[in-house]
Amino acid sequence: xxxxxxxxxxxxxxxxxxxxxxxxxxxxxxxxxxxxxxxxxxxxxxxxxxxxxxxxxxxxxxxxxxxxxxxxxxxxxxxxxxxxxxxxxxxxxxxxxxxxxxxxxxxxxxxxxxxxxxxxxxxxxxxxxxxxxxxxxxxxxxxxxxxxxxxxxxxxxxxxxxxxxxxxxxxxxxxxxxxxxxxxxxxxxxxxxxxxxxxxxxxxxxxxxxxxxxxxxxxxxxxxxxxxxxxxxxxxxxxxxxxxxxxxxxxxxxxxxxxxxxxxxxxxxxxxxxxxxxxxxxxxxxxx
Numbered sequence: 001x002x003x004x005x006x007x008x009x010x011x012x013x014x015x016x017x018x019x020x021x022x023x024x025x026x027x028x029x030x031x032x033x034x035x036x037x038x039x040x041x042x043x044x045x046x047x048x049x050x051x052x053x054x055x056x057x058x059x060x061x062x063x064x065x066x067x068x069x070x071x072x073x074x075x076x077x078x079x080x081x082x083x084x085x086x087x088x089x090x091x092x093x094x095x096x097x098x099x100x101x102x103x104x105x106x107x108x109x110x111x112x113x114x115x116x117x118x119x120x121x122x123x124x125x126x127x128x129x130x131x132x133x134x135x136x137x138x139x140x141x142x143x144x145x146x147x148x149x150x151x152x153x154x155x156x157x158x159x160x161x162x163x164x165x166x167x168x169x170x171x172x173x174x175x176x177x178x179x180x181x182x183x184x185x186x187x188x189x190x191x192x193x194x195x196x197x198x199x200x201x202x203x204x205x206x207x208x209x210x211x212x213x214x215x216x217x218x219x220x221x222x223x224x225x226x227x228x229x230x231x232x233x234x235x236x237x238x239x240x241x242x243x244x245x246x247x248x249x250x251x252x253x254x255x256x257x258x259x260x261x262x263x264x265x266x267x268x269x270x271x272x273x274x275x276x277x278x279x280x281x282x283x284x285x286x287x288x
Contacts, residue, residue: 016170019223021204021265023230026181029199034180037233041241041259049256051085052240056134059244064089064124066117067138087136091120114139114153118160129169174243175207178236204236206265219266229269234262242266 026034036042039052053063065087093116121135141153164170182201208223241257242249242264252258263269 016207016209017220017223019206019208019227021206021227021231023228024178024202024204024236025230025232026200026202027232029181031180034202034233038180038237041234041237041262049259052237052244053085053087053134055241055244055257057088059132061132061134061244062089062128063087063133064091064121064135065138066091066120066124066135067140068093068113068117069138069140089124091117093117112152112156114141114156118156122160122163125164125169126167171209173209176236176240177203177205177207179203180233204231206239222266222268226265226269231265231269232262234259235265235269236262238262238264239266 027037028034040049041052042049056063069092093113117137117139121137124135125133139153161170161175179202182197182199206223208219238249238259241252241259245252245257249258249264253260
């Protein structure tokens, strides 16, 4: 997804750039091992740090969470949030026909169930159009029994982003499109060697507006350069912290906000300094 003013006559004043990170690796092949690193900047057994919503609220952000994940609602229960960590707005809907493949049997109140969580987030974005805000939209759609259903998400996501974009609600906004780990392949593929690599290869795209990070000197130089760097959930966590704190990002390493195990992708990433001890459980599945 790329909006560039001179290539998009309908929005000549907007310049959105898309970056792909093909060397983004997960630590493990299951969500509970990656989720804390993404949103705490810490391992699951070391949650002394606050959840990222705490830092968002301290800096004047209104927060919202919307999900179709009713089986493992990580945000509300798995990590025992304190009152300061809880999202300001929270919405969850269960897919009543979890596991079927075809779209027409994944309906709820006359709509594809995924549309409900996008509609809720659109309402949030419009309600607080003049406020600083952060939204986390989680879907469990790829856990259905066949990969066919994933294609039904494309139109829903595109419609959601286009509505907000056309109403000028995405200015000064960065958009993260990512998974926490790679896809699990069905049936006989579990026995194949390459499956061990596939399940460790998540997805990460970043869409950033020219106007969001004017204070970050050389941001596009580093974003382009870091597309070919080995990054992990720690780097994504630090990137979100960088957006929250701006030029004060580097000073927050001393008070435990910035993760020492990663870097913001708005800064230069040096893959060679990654600790072998920290990444020892990843090395056998790293593809470079």
